[in-house]
Amino acid sequence: MALLKVRNLGITFGGLKALSDVRITVDQSQIVGLIGPNGAGKTTVFNLLTDVYSPTSGTITLDGENIVGQKTYLVTKSGIARTFQNIRLFKNMTVLENVMVGFDVHMKYSCLKGILRLPAYWREEAQYEQKARELLAVFGLEGKADTIASNLPYGQQRKLEIVRALATSPKLLLLDEPAAGMNDTETAELMETIRFVRDKFQIAILLIEHDMHLVMGICEKIIVLDYGSVIAKGTPEEIKNNEKVIAAYLGKGENE
Amino acid sequence: MRKNLRSYIINIIAVVVLFFILWGLMLAGIIDSYYSGILVTVGINIILAASLNLSTGFLGQLVLGHAGFMSVGAYAAALFTMNMPEGIPLMVRFLISLLVGGLVAAIFGIAIGIPALRLRGDYLAIITLGFAEIIRVVILNLGFTGGGQGLKNIPTPTDDTASYFAIVFWIMVLVLFVLYSFIRSRQGRAIKSIRDDEIAAESCGINTTYYKILGFTVSAFFAGIAGGLYAHYITILDPSNFGFMRSIEILVMVVLGGMGSFTGSILAATVLTALPEALRAFSDYRMLIYSLLLIVMMIFKPSGLLGTYEFSLTRLLDKLMKRVPKAKSKSKEG
Numbered sequence: 001m002a003l004l005k006v007r008n009l010g011i012t013f014g015g016l017k018a019l020s021d022v023r024i025t026v027d028q029s030q031i032v033g034l035i036g037p038n039g040a041g042k043t044t045v046f047n048l049l050t051d052v053y054s055p056t057s058g059t060i061t062l063d064g065e066n067i068v069g070q071k072t073y074l075v076t077k078s079g080i081a082r083t084f085q086n087i088r089l090f091k092n093m094t095v096l097e098n099v100m101v102g103f104d105v106h107m108k109y110s111c112l113k114g115i116l117r118l119p120a121y122w123r124e125e126a127q128y129e130q131k132a133r134e135l136l137a138v139f140g141l142e143g144k145a146d147t148i149a150s151n152l153p154y155g156q157q158r159k160l161e162i163v164r165a166l167a168t169s170p171k172l173l174l175l176d177e178p179a180a181g182m183n184d185t186e187t188a189e190l191m192e193t194i195r196f197v198r199d200k201f202q203i204a205i206l207l208i209e210h211d212m213h214l215v216m217g218i219c220e221k222i223i224v225l226d227y228g229s230v231i232a233k234g235t236p237e238e239i240k241n242n243e244k245v246i247a248a249y250l251g252k253g254e255n256e
Numbered sequence: 257m258r259k260n261l262r263s264y265i266i267n268i269i270a271v272v273v274l275f276f277i278l279w280g281l282m283l284a285g286i287i288d289s290y291y292s293g294i295l296v297t298v299g300i301n302i303i304l305a306a307s308l309n310l311s312t313g314f315l316g317q318l319v320l321g322h323a324g325f326m327s328v329g330a331y332a333a334a335l336f337t338m339n340m341p342e343g344i345p346l347m348v349r350f351l352i353s354l355l356v357g358g359l360v361a362a363i364f365g366i367a368i369g370i371p372a373l374r375l376r377g378d379y380l381a382i383i384t385l386g387f388a389e390i391i392r393v394v395i396l397n398l399g400f401t402g403g404g405q406g407l408k409n410i411p412t413p414t415d416d417t418a419s420y421f422a423i424v425f426w427i428m429v430l431v432l433f434v435l436y437s438f439i440r441s442r443q444g445r446a447i448k449s450i451r452d453d454e455i456a457a458e459s460c461g462i463n464t465t466y467y468k469i470l471g472f473t474v475s476a477f478f479a480g481i482a483g484g485l486y487a488h489y490i491t492i493l494d495p496s497n498f499g500f501m502r503s504i505e506i507l508v509m510v511v512l513g514g515m516g517s518f519t520g521s522i523l524a525a526t527v528l529t530a531l532p533e534a535l536r537a538f539s540d541y542r543m544l545i546y547s548l549l550l551i552v553m554m555i556f557k558p559s560g561l562l563g564t565y566e567f568s569l570t571r572l573l574d575k576l577m578k579r580v581p582k583a584k585s586k587s588k589e590g
Contacts, residue, residue, distance in 0.1 A: 050459060073458050073459075073460075073461045073462055073464070076459055077461050081459070084456065084459075088453045088455060089452075090452035090457075092448070092451075093445075093448055093449065093452060097445055100442070101445055101446065101449045101457065101460050102460050102461075104442055104460065104462060105460075107442050109441075109442065111443050111470070114437065114438065114441025114442065114443055114444075115434050115437045116437075117437055121441065164460060165460075167460075168460060168461050
């Protein structure tokens with residue numbers, strides 16, 4: 001069953017058509033890769049999915065619910081969480097606090113109850129702190145709970161961003177170049193993590209990545225963007241042999 | 257939970273002990289009324305610095321108009337006390353008027369915050385500065401505020417400086433407790449996350465517009481309360497007391513103490529209020545010393561004295577008693 005349906009999506013910045021007629025379908029707990037040369041519009045797709053920009057045309061539905069024109073924080077509440085190309089953590093806050101901000105969408109106690117420290121405050125804080133610690137433990141970060149986020153090594157910062165996104169209980173997780181700046185060992189570990197996240201939390205993942213080894217290794221479906229339009233979609237095998245994709249990446253031979 | 261209880265008890269004992277030492281010294285005449293007056297100002301400045309720290313240090317929005325909110329609170333509270341029926345005991349009128357001062361300042365906070373918080377950084381600083389000046393000029397030209405001649409004969413709940421100190425002290429403790437609890441709740445966490453990365457906060461499901469206005473309003477509310485305390489202590493209000501320099505003075509306390517540390521604000525407000533009095537002879541050079549202090553600070557410790565670190569009495573005691581310090585039991589010092 002389709003979880004995310006993007007139809008006819010387009011956006012123009014001034015006279016520039018950044019995206020046109022983009023069509024993406026992501027099924028429940030499917031891992032989909034979004035690839036394409038630099039400037040193809042991949043991150044723009046993410047920004048449209050999370051309503052950072054409003055599309056000029058087209059529809060986006062998540063679980064049958066239209067999310068175009070909503071506020072970004074409401075999109076998160078309806079089930080899309082994301083990570084960023086250049087890591088965006090809450091740098092001066094502890095690892096635990098970072099995850100607790102993610103859990104905020106589930107917490108309910110009011111401002112007054114928090115200030116007066118009524119039972120609801122203690123109960124919810126304890127409950128979600130427990131959950132946050134469990135989630136950190138799943139990713140081997142339990143020992144770092146009280147570390148300031150900016151003091152984590154790079155690979156763990158990437159992981160923490162994923163943990164924070166998972167804390168919002170998304171149905172769909174968007175990963176923007178999760179392997180950027182990682183070496184082969186770290187990338188291999190990341191592939192395991194992504195698969196593990198999908199299996200454990202039963203969520204769909206849409207990822208942008210330049211590392212073809214990772215993309216071909218874990219994606220069940222790949223969508224290729226070039227100059228703002230989808231030029232191919234299919235299984236890794238199909239994409240590897242697709243001439244249009246090869247042309248987009250390597251250029252066309254002169255005598256073809 | 258037990259750990260928190262222990263932490264509360266330690267801090268309550270510390271605050272009570274501190275109060276009775278100062279109070280006792282005042283009653284014994286060792287701290288004369290001149291010095292108790294300075295302590296009253298210290299208390300008011302701590303409230304101002306801590307409340308500005310909420311919007312500047314924790315929310316990360318550079319606000320240059322804190323004196324504006326203070327003046328709104330001061331005038332609202334003073335006018336309220338003066339115009340309430342005489343039959344009500346002065347103390348009751350005073351306490352209600354403080355609350356009224358805070359609420360009126362909070363309303364101004366919402367009204368200014370909604371348009372102003374669309375901007376950030378320098379632009380927000382300029383627009384808040386502008387609003388504070390507008391408030392000052394309007395007060396200067398209105399009839400019922402006394403205009404340039406000032407609002408005179410504000411009744412004070414007690415003529416005794418030591419008793420007024422007691423009032424200020426406990427209100428200050430209450431304000432600090434509220435601010436501290438606020439910043440350690442989920443709302444406070446949301447506010448800190450906006451400071452660190454607004455885009456990431458929004459994508460974590462935080463309604464950033466709402467929390468920015470909330471933080472700004474709470475900050476204005478307590479500035480209003482500080483204004484009310486100031487009005488009933490000074491008993492005469494003059495718009496020129498709430499100019500640009502007053503806002504800067506408060507901001508200097510926040511920056512010096514550490515953006516994002518209430519204990520830092522307490523420390524800086526105390527030092528920066530007491531120091532000019534101690535250096536009475538050099539009072540002409542106060543602003544010069546301020547600027548030098550700031551420059552030195554920016555070069556050697558740009559995050560302020562304490563940075564985002566909160567001093568914790570509980571942790572200190574744990575260390576002294578050679579226990580394993582646990583970062584969880586952070587707490588405030590009164």
